[in-house]
Amino acid sequence: LAKTTQPISMDSYEGQEVNITCSHNNIATNDYITWYQQFPSQGPRFIIQGYKTKVTNEVASLFIPADRKSSTLSLPRVSLSDTAVYYCLVGAPTAAGNKLTFGGGTRVLVKP
């Protein structure tokens, strides 16, 4: 699985947009980019997944440039409840099964 690099932590304020960039220089052709969110003492929660360009859902947007060597998770107008650890994962879903490899994640702190 491609190795990912993301900032250890980020601070923001309520109502601001938070952008977390993940580097994945060795991403393979078949790899997808997936983001998970985790609150303390809870299991991670799937946020968004994409392959190229832009993907948007009701929670976040994912921007992937043409070379796919990085991606940016965008959280619009964050609230205090968005304080969590965000994980970027890169890999290809295959019929051989699931083996998610989590990196260190980015700890996002939203301040009032």
Next chain:
Amino acid sequence: KAGVTQTPRYLIKTRGQQVTLSCSPISGHRSVSWYQQTPGQGLQFLFEYFSETQRNKGNFPGRFSGRQFSNSRSEMNVSTLELGDSALYLCASSLGGGQYEQYFGPGTRLTVT
């Protein structure tokens, strides 16, 4: 639809004992994966079961084992507990066939004294 459930939620064991954790996946999900989360090592993959067969395995000693039943429920067993086994153990389920959208349970917090 009910989410992934794990029992027990909290557990305290003594070194040398063994423990069994249980996971019930979302109805219809056939893949169940187990993860260990500690402050020092982060989230680490233990193993995955699909249709009662172990399909993937992480880099953990043989003291960690698991199984899956015909109804897709899964159990994880740790024998000869060590202090370092204290962790949050998470179970995740998915439809199977290779899905990166996995649904995690709340975890079992295991403390080894």
